[in-house]
Amino acid sequence: MARIDLVDLAHSYGGNDAPQESFALKPVTMTWRQGGAYALLGPSGCGKTTLLNVISGIITPSRGKILFDGTDITPLSTQKRNIAQVFQFPVIYDTMTVGQNLAFPLKNRGVPKAEIDKRVAEIGRLLDLEPYLNRKATRLTADAKQKISLGRGLVRSDVAAVLFDEPLTVIDPELKWQLRSKLKALHRELDLTMIYVTHDQTEALTFADTVVVMHDGRVVQSGTPAELFDKPAHTFVGYFIGSPGMNILPAEVRGREARIGGHVIALNRAYDNLPAGAKIEIGVRPEFVEVVAPAPGLLTAKIERLDDLGRIRFARARLGDAKLAARAPAGFTSADGTAGLKFDPSHVHVYADSLLVEGAA
């Protein structure tokens, strides 16, 4: 168990001399605290698996250092690092029983037999694998196999962290839910640092207390699910998290006002020193824009359709070239296909070159 620090860590599959833009993992400095449940969230190809493999030692980073509790372990091999990792597809040792599979990481490290038996029994119980412990692992279903893989990751009590690389990809949706809650429970019970890689925001938000969002090889934001929702640090976080994602609209921002096509939207904070020449956008979540009957002074949008999600309705609208989603209050209908937009000023954020700008109070 340890705190993990990444210091100026970067990796390029093309070698250290490749231009930085081509790096699979761009320089990052961050800390994973002991006992935390982290999710590493991002679309395919954003570098999250690279980051994970760098931490576990499967990949040696091109630059930077990894510290476990302050000790530099960058040059150590995977075997020597105290780390467990679960992969996307179940890895099962065919010739062994379920119990032997679970015992394998301990046996390789010369743990005494009595201790192995105890741990295997405990993990078997936690993962509901007890009835299968003496069965050959090859005959089991995919989700039972993935449970074994999870079990092998969790069986060592001394690991610095357990890394999960999209471990539920092969599992049925119904079981996915169960296994995820199981993992969450295991996290509480075993007090392990867990890092969970996924491209599924629901998975990330339900599992983790800290979500780290990656985009194009960069860590763009790290925070609680609420922070990511309320205050996305990057437009990517805005539209990647939330369903539908955040509306990002090009605008002119001066002081406490944003202008879109001559219409003024009030802002809660003052933005006087925006970087010159930057691309300025405002971002607002659909939950904080309301479609109402068109009225003077309100931005008018064309309604394309209404999506009824059961508890809430979202209007899909068009504003000039930009598409936009907005909450449709109960009873809202649009006679002529247009509607006025009412923004909640406290939830309108300003972005310069995709990065959040903090306004002055």
Added chain:
Amino acid sequence: MDKTVNQKAWFLVLPVFLVVAFSAVLPLMTVVNYSMQDTFGNNQFFWNGVGWFKELLDPSTDLGGRFLASLGRNLFFSLVILAIEVPLGIVVALSMPREGWTVAACLVILALPLLIPWNVVGTIWQIFGRPDIGLLGYALNAAGIDYNYVSNDIDAWVTVIVMDVWHWTSLVALLCYAGLKSIPEAYYQAAQIDGASRWAVFKAIQLPKMNRVLLIAVLLRFMDSFMIYTEPFVVTGGGPGNSTTFVSIELVKIALGQFDLGKAAALSLVYNLIILIVCWIFYTVMTNAGAERKPQEGAV
């Protein structure tokens, strides 16, 4: 259920019938026919019933003694070359590079012995091993080792075995290499994470994942070595004495040397039957092993 009646199809199948009849059925029936008779040349045949078959299985007769002795030699030969070629092939496959231009180079070098015709392999080793002009034979004798495959039984055996290992280990290695290449990278990564040693990785991942290709390799090498003829015939001619006379060499001696068509026919039928049975056993074992693995592949 209105099937189109079109008898023309028979004309299309007919050539195959004819080819099979003339190439397989008729010769086989001729052999069966011969195996029941004795000939004294001049195309004179005498009915002998199952006499030859009885003699074949009775070691006290000349025919039975020669057959059973050569069968024993053949089985021993197959066992020895399997015991050498399979582990050696695995080791070669494991030590081959997994990527880069060296892969292609290794594959070409490994494939070379496989591309050489049998009798050329025999000739190469026949000359290679000669104590007077052969590189190997001369070097061994110069080093003080008394080596002569023409006069010494053990030397002859060693030569034939080393030749077969040289010729066919590549096949086992290539099959194993294919098996190894099909193991997903995640298995090796997981084993690393689990702290597995090199030996544990081999035992827990590589060997189980290779068991299918290994079965094929064993089958192929067994059948091939059990039917071996050309190479030992060229190198030792079955000698010294009868020490390297395998079943096929004995068969040719009886059939073409002594022109005992009846004995040779009976022997070849039994020989064929043994091969068929072994084939069937291997096939059954292999398909069962396949069925055992099916659910796993389906699930993943």
